Amino acid sequence: MKPYLAAAIQMTSVPDLEKNLIQAEEFIELAVRRGAELIGLPENFSFMGTEEEKLQLAETIAHKSEKFLKTMAQRFQVTLLGGGFPVPVSDRKVYNTALLIDPTGTEVARYEKVHLFDVNLPDGNTYWESNTVQSGTQLPPTYASEALGTLGISVCYDVRFPELYRHLSLKNTDVFFIPAAFTAYTGKDHWQVLVQARAIENTCYAIAPAQTGRHYAMRQTHGHAMIVDPWGVILADAGDRPGVAIAEIDPFRLEQVRRQMPCLQHRVFN
Numbered sequence: 001m002k003p004y005l006a007a008a009i010q011m012t013s014v015p016d017l018e019k020n021l022i023q024a025e026e027f028i029e030l031a032v033r034r035g036a037e038l039i040g041l042p043e044n045f046s047f048m049g050t051e052e053e054k055l056q057l058a059e060t061i062a063h064k065s066e067k068f069l070k071t072m073a074q075r076f077q078v079t080l081l082g083g084g085f086p087v088p089v090s091d092r093k094v095y096n097t098a099l100l101i102d103p104t105g106t107e108v109a110r111y112e113k114v115h116l117f118d119v120n121l122p123d124g125n126t127y128w129e130s131n132t133v134q135s136g137t138q139l140p141p142t143y144a145s146e147a148l149g150t151l152g153i154s155v156c157y158d159v160r161f162p163e164l165y166r167h168l169s170l171k172n173t174d175v176f177f178i179p180a181a182f183t184a185y186t187g188k189d190h191w192q193v194l195v196q197a198r199a200i201e202n203t204c205y206a207i208a209p210a211q212t213g214r215h216y217a218m219r220q221t222h223g224h225a226m227i228v229d230p231w232g233v234i235l236a237d238a239g240d241r242p243g244v245a246i247a248e249i250d251p252f253r254l255e256q257v258r259r260q261m262p263c264l265q266h267r268v269f270n
């Protein structure tokens, strides 16, 4: 593993699959031109719309999203994470699925979001993800890449469950993916802190692609796609407009922080 550049893409996805894939392609190309070898797309990158529409189109979204990710990874010779899209399980339910593709266009990891966002927010908005999504039953996978280090996957609301990241770090993860569509309301107070906390407590990099802005109806997301280093320093932040956060993933920095702050070795209870 040598130092390399990673990119966390930030989008305003809408209820239009083709439009979103065009926007995603533009940002992937931009990241590649800036030298990124590892690229993450946010949760709902290919479709963000009502529950009914999502269920209706799930088969098409799943098929086209997967094909898109493989085509892009191969065309640009990068490792690419699609941060979450619906894959049908039954007539009424999908898995919120994140897919990691290597530069040959091959699927190397698949994760079905475990923690579902069933929350009544104090601002009056209600999110009940389990209406349409079936919870994944497996711990998130890791992918050990010779060039990029060991990559661990999670999605959005998962960031509030530290045990997932401790599991990943015990599997020797170097870089967490935390693709998200955080609400504007929770994001302003929690997003950055949570991403930094997961990075610091596990001495891992975090690549956190995000949704931003107004999507449909009242749906508004927080933005601030970011890359955080294992000390918790924010290396890049995409702000609140669509764009790309790019930063270096450096194995020497990983080794240095883990030497300076050996908390993973000081665990007592697991």
Ligand SMILES: O=C(O)CNC(=O)[C@H](CS)NC(=O)CCC(=O)C(=O)O
Residues within 6 Å of the ligand: 043, 044, 048, 049, 117, 127, 128, 129, 156, 157, 160, 181, 182, 183, 186, 187, 190
């Ligand atoms: O609703 C959609 O369109 C698609 N689904 C999502 O965007 C998901 C599930 S509702 N959002 C989150 O997990 C937000 C978590 C969050 O904001 C927090 O933990 O505070």
